[in-house]
Amino acid sequence: MPAAPAGPTPLGAFFGRVFRGDWAGSAKAAAWPSGLIVALAVALSIPTYGQGDDIVVGWSDRLRLALAMLLQAFGGGFEARPAGSGGPNRSGYGSDYDYGSDYGSGGSDFGSGSGFGSLDPGTQGSYTLDLVPLTVTVLWIGALFLGARAVRRQGGGLEAAVRISLVATAAVLLLGLFAQPEVADVSVSSSPVLAALGAFVMALLVTGGVLQRDAAAQWLAGRPGTLTLVRAAGSAVRAMGAVLLLCSLIGFVLYATADDVDGQALLIALPVLPNIGLHVLGLSWGAHLEYDIQGWLDFSGSDLRNRSFGLSGLADEFGGWALTGALATGVVCALLVGLLAARRSAGRGEQVTAGGLFLLLFLVLAGLGGVSSGLSDRDDRGTAAFALNLPEVLLFGLLWVGCAVLVAPYLLRLTGRTEAVPPTYPGPPGP
Numbered sequence: 001m002p003a004a005p006a007g008p009t010p011l012g013a014f015f016g017r018v019f020r021g022d023w024a025g026s027a028k029a030a031a032w033p034s035g036l037i038v039a040l041a042v043a044l045s046i047p048t049y050g051q052g053d054d055i056v057v058g059w060s061d062r063l064r065l066a067l068a069m070l071l072q073a074f075g076g077g078f079e080a081r082p083a084g085s086g087g088p089n090r091s092g093y094g095s096d097y098d099y100g101s102d103y104g105s106g107g108s109d110f111g112s113g114s115g116f117g118s119l120d121p122g123t124q125g126s127y128t129l130d131l132v133p134l135t136v137t138v139l140w141i142g143a144l145f146l147g148a149r150a151v152r153r154q155g156g157g158l159e160a161a162v163r164i165s166l167v168a169t170a171a172v173l174l175l176g177l178f179a180q181p182e183v184a185d186v187s188v189s190s191s192p193v194l195a196a197l198g199a200f201v202m203a204l205l206v207t208g209g210v211l212q213r214d215a216a217a218q219w220l221a222g223r224p225g226t227l228t229l230v231r232a233a234g235s236a237v238r239a240m241g242a243v244l245l246l247c248s249l250i251g252f253v254l255y256a257t258a259d260d261v262d263g264q265a266l267l268i269a270l271p272v273l274p275n276i277g278l279h280v281l282g283l284s285w286g287a288h289l290e291y292d293i294q295g296w297l298d299f300s301g302s303d304l305r306n307r308s309f310g311l312s313g314l315a316d317e318f319g320g321w322a323l324t325g326a327l328a329t330g331v332v333c334a335l336l337v338g339l340l341a342a343r344r345s346a347g348r349g350e351q352v353t354a355g356g357l358f359l360l361l362f363l364v365l366a367g368l369g370g371v372s373s374g375l376s377d378r379d380d381r382g383t384a385a386f387a388l389n390l391p392e393v394l395l396f397g398l399l400w401v402g403c404a405v406l407v408a409p410y411l412l413r414l415t416g417r418t419e420a421v422p423p424t425y426p427g428p429p430g431p
Helices: 010-019 023-045 059-074 134-153 158-178 192-211 213-221 224-256 263-284 311-318 320-344 348-368 390-414
Strands: 079-082 126-131 186-189 289-294 304-309 371-377 380-388
Touching (some): 010 158, 023 059, 023 158, 059 134, 059 192, 134 158, 134 192, 134 263, 158 192, 213 224, 224 263, 224 320, 224 348, 263 289, 263 320, 263 348, 263 380, 304 311, 311 320, 320 348, 320 390, 348 380, 348 390
Antiparallel strands (some): 079 126, 079 186, 289 304, 289 380, 371 380
């Protein structure tokens, strides 16, 4: 008798269900985060950024530049270099219009120190910008979460998570390929493949977590240690969301009330509001903001190497009330972390774990929330970097979070609230 044909492997059967599933519903779920990116790029491309009547960068090019900036939220890049092998024409950037001023710093000119006008003809110079707009990351994840919840109500499983992730990744890849304009003999690269890979990983984690929530709850029910870790991680994420919301609001208000800040500068600040909030939190807890400007990007005429700005500088620059406000912000944020950990955690161990995970998350986000740029041409190079001092973030974070976790349970009892009830676990099966 002839042998029966071998059936598909479990992995093959899974992907068969993926590709035979409801792609229309998956596309609908992925449409919200993709549309969000486009809407933000359109909003950023509407102003002309001080070009006046002599428009060098038209609306479509501004849209593509904005998309290139926003796609850094998923790991994409931003690099400008001369188009072709002959380099840019001096009649482009730097001659027809000067792009070397205040883009993103409260002024009106497009291209904050971008240095495009400094790329000489016949060279292979380049300009790079490393900035993760965390507003885009957070909003994209939130929109994807809502879309996955709608699919979950319709009975979608892990196969639907893969489909949604593939559609969302394809959208990011297409936007990245589109976000590579060539303006005035200068071409911009957005690293679309890297952005697509980052989007796929994030989308798979978010949609998989939403659509497999029930299965994950059943799996965790018999593993108390893992369940405690997951609950502590949830408390840490909630605390980070509350703290970032408060600090971002404070930072935005302070930025909006500063001198020489117009509507265009406020619009540009929106994609980096969580970045601003992270710096407000770090400064309030005593960490220094470090900036290092060297070479061509130092327009002041003197190298600002390894300069820092902390609480003492805040008091010297803005007075004692500014210092008092910063310390009050630090106290409120620490209490938020401690109270949320105490309210949601069952036992001291889970509270300490939640505080430690919050600090770890803060360190990761602080590392991502900085900005750096580089400009090179021939043998010359200019660099600029602005970020929190991570060792100080770790040191002062340990002090603030540790004290908050220690004090918060007693404050919680004074308010009449109780700590979370320890979860119950099913006993071992009977004989």
